[in-house]
Amino acid sequence: MNDGHLLTGQFQTLFFYLSLMSNIIPKKTWNFDLDTADTELPDRSAFFFPSTNGQPKIYLCGHSLGLQPRKASIYLNEVVDQWKNLAVDGHFAGESPWINYLEELHQQMAGLVNAEKDEVVIMNSLTVNIHLLLSGFYKPNGKRCKILLDFPAFPSDIYAIRSHLEVRGFSEEDMLFWEPNADTGFFENEDLEHLLLKYQDEIDLIFISGVHYLNGQYLDIESIAKLSRKFSITLGLDLAHAVGNVELFLHDWEIDFACWCTYKYLNGGPGSLGAVFIHDKHHDHHQHFLGWWGNSIDNRFEMKPDFTPSIGASSWQLSNPPVISLPPLRAALDIFSVYGMSKIRAKSKLISSFLYQELLSIKESYFTLITPEDVDRRGAMICLRFAQDGRAAFQYLSDHRVVVDYRQPDTIRVAANPLYNNFEDVYRFVKVLEEALHQ
Numbered sequence: 001m002n003d004g005h006l007l008t009g010q011f012q013t014l015f016f017y018l019s020l021m022s023n024i025i026p027k028k029t030w031n032f033d034l035d036t037a038d039t040e041l042p043d044r045s046a047f048f049f050p051s052t053n054g055q056p057k058i059y060l061c062g063h064s065l066g067l068q069p070r071k072a073s074i075y076l077n078e079v080v081d082q083w084k085n086l087a088v089d090g091h092f093a094g095e096s097p098w099i100n101y102l103e104e105l106h107q108q109m110a111g112l113v114n115a116e117k118d119e120v121v122i123m124n125s126l127t128v129n130i131h132l133l134l135s136g137f138y139k140p141n142g143k144r145c146k147i148l149l150d151f152p153a154f155p156s157d158i159y160a161i162r163s164h165l166e167v168r169g170f171s172e173e174d175m176l177f178w179e180p181n182a183d184t185g186f187f188e189n190e191d192l193e194h195l196l197l198k199y200q201d202e203i204d205l206i207f208i209s210g211v212h213y214l215n216g217q218y219l220d221i222e223s224i225a226k227l228s229r230k231f232s233i234t235l236g237l238d239l240a241h242a243v244g245n246v247e248l249f250l251h252d253w254e255i256d257f258a259c260w261c262t263y264k265y266l267n268g269g270p271g272s273l274g275a276v277f278i279h280d281k282h283h284d285h286h287q288h289f290l291g292w293w294g295n296s297i298d299n300r301f302e303m304k305p306d307f308t309p310s311i312g313a314s315s316w317q318l319s320n321p322p323v324i325s326l327p328p329l330r331a332a333l334d335i336f337s338v339y340g341m342s343k344i345r346a347k348s349k350l351i352s353s354f355l356y357q358e359l360l361s362i363k364e365s366y367f368t369l370i371t372p373e374d375v376d377r378r379g380a381m382i383c384l385r386f387a388q389d390g391r392a393a394f395q396y397l398s399d400h401r402v403v404v405d406y407r408q409p410d411t412i413r414v415a416a417n418p419l420y421n422n423f424e425d426v427y428r429f430v431k432v433l434e435e436a437l438h439q
C-alpha cells in the first residue's frame with residue numbers, strides 16, 4: 001500500500017465515522033466502503049470461517065488460533081496422495097518432493113521477519129524450541145546467572161526458564177521481572193534500563209515477548225536490542241504474538257535469537273510447527289543437542305558418526321521434518337508472501353484503530369483497555385480488563401456467535417486480523433458487546 005492508498009484509507013475511515021455518527025448507513029443495506037475498497041489485501045474468502053446453524057461466526061480470535069486458509073486442504077491432499085501413491089519415493093518425486101518442502105517455507109518465513117534465509121528454521125513447537133535455545137544461549141558464569149523476563153510472562157515460558165535455572169543449580173529466585181510501569185501501565189524501556197543498570201553483573205540473558213500475550217503491547221524491540229548490546233547481555237525474544245502481526249526486522253535489529261509458533265497470526269493450523277531465528281553472528285555457536293538433520297547436507301546421509309553442523313539456524317534441527325503437518329503452513333505463508341507484512345500491518349492499523357475507538361466510545365466503565373492506544377505500541381490485539389462480570393460478557397458474546405477469548409482472571413482479548421476480518425466484523429462485535437453489558 002503506497003502512501004496515496006493509505007491516505008485514501010484514512011479519509012474513508014473519517015467518512016465512515018461521520019456516516020455512523022449521522023446514521024446515514026441504514027443497517028439493512030450494510031455496505032462498508034472500506035471493506036470493499038481495500039482490494040490490495042486478499043479477499044476474506046481465502047479463509048474458512050466457523051459457523052453455527054449455517055450462520056458464520058464473527059471471528060476475532062486469530063491471536064489464539066488463526067483461520068484455515070482455503071488452500072490448506074489442497075496442499076494437504078497433495079502430500080497425502082503423494083504418500084499413498086509414491087510412498088518412500090515421495091521424498092524425491094511428485095508435485096512437491098518432500099526433500100525440499102521445508103526449504104521453501106524457510107525462504108518465506110525469513111522474508112516475513114526480515115531475516116537472512118540461513119537465520120531461520122521451522123521445527124518442533126514453541127516450548128520445545130525455548131528449551132533448545134536456552135540450552136545453547138543461557139551460559140551462567142559465577143554470579144552472572146539471572147534471566148530477565150517481562151511480567152507476567154506466559155506460563156510455559158516461565159516453566160522452561162525455571163527448568164534451565166534449576167538444571168544449572170539455580171532457582172526461581174534468579175528470575176528477574178520487568179514489570180509494567182506504575183504510572184503508564186505499560187512496559188517502559190527506562191524501567192528496563194534501570195534494572196539492567198542495577199543488575200548488570202548478574203544478568204546473563206534477557207528473554208521477553210515481542211507483543212505481550214496479556215496486554216497486547218508491542219515492545220520497542222529495536223531499542224531493547226540496543227540496550228542489551230550496551231550492557232553486553234544476550235537478548236532472546238518470544239514472538240508468538242508478534243510474527244504475522246507486526247513488522248519485524250530481526251537481522252537488522254541484531255536480535256540474538258527468537259522463537260515463535262505458527263498457529264496464531266500465521267494461520268498454520270492447530271499445533272503447527274514452531275520457528276526459530278538465530279542471528280548469523282551466532283552461526284558458529286551450536287546447540288548442545290545434536291540430531292542427524294542438523295548435520296550438513298553433505299554428511300547427513302553418509303551415516304557416519306562425525307557431525308559437521310549445517311550452516312546457520314538449520315544446524316539446530318534434530319529430526320527429519322514432519323512433512324504432513326507443513327501444507328497448511330505453506331498455504332498460509334503463500335498469502336503473507338503475496339501481500340507482504342507492510343501492507344498487512346497498514347490495514348491492521350486502520351482496522352484495529354477503529355476497534356479501539358469503538359471500544360472507547362462505550363462510555364460506561366465496565367472495563368478498561370489495557371492495551372496502548374498508540375498504534376505503534378500495539379498489534380492487532382486489544383485487551384479489555386473487567387472490573388466485574390467479564391466472564392458473563394464473554395459468555396454472552398459466545399452465545400451470540402462472536403468468538404473472542406477470555407484470560408483468567410478478568411481479561412477479554414479481541415483481535416481483528418487484517419487478512420480476514422473487516423470493519424463490519426468490528427462494528428457488529430461492539431454492538432453485541434454493548435448488548436452484553438446492558439443486559
Ligand SMILES: *Cc1c(COP(=O)(O)O)cnc(C)c1O
Binds near residue numbers: 126127128157241261
Ligand atoms: C501461544 C504461546 C505459547 C504456546 O506454546 P506452545 O509450545 O506452542 O504450546 C508459548 N508462549 C507464548 C508467549 C505464547 O503466546
